[in-house]
Amino acid sequence: MDKEKIDEAVLALLYLGVHDGFRTWKSFDWDALERLHEKGLISNPVGKAKSVAFSDEGLRRSKKAFMRLFGESPTVQE
Structure with a gap:
């Protein structure tokens, strides 16, 4: 299992x-979220909050991965 590909898909x-x-709902696999946190792409997913914050780099890479994997940028709530 290629965890890097999984992490990229989760990030996207x-x-x-x-x-x-810059916030997003944390409704994905906890191990993947923890790896993204360790890479500095999102805030710590552990806690009562139902969302995490992207770092600047995390938001940039998330959008880039989404575009690469799915072809167009979704409309996001600013």
Whole structure:
């Protein structure tokens, strides 16, 4: 199993849930979210909040991965 590809797909799909400009819903596999946090792409997913914050780099890479995997940018809530 290629965890890098899984992480890229999760990062791309997190882009679908962007709200308030940089936050996203954390409804994905906890191990993948933890790896993205360790890479500095999202805030710590552990806690009661139902969302995490993208780092600047995480948001940029999330959008780029979404475009590469799915072909167009979704309309996100700013």
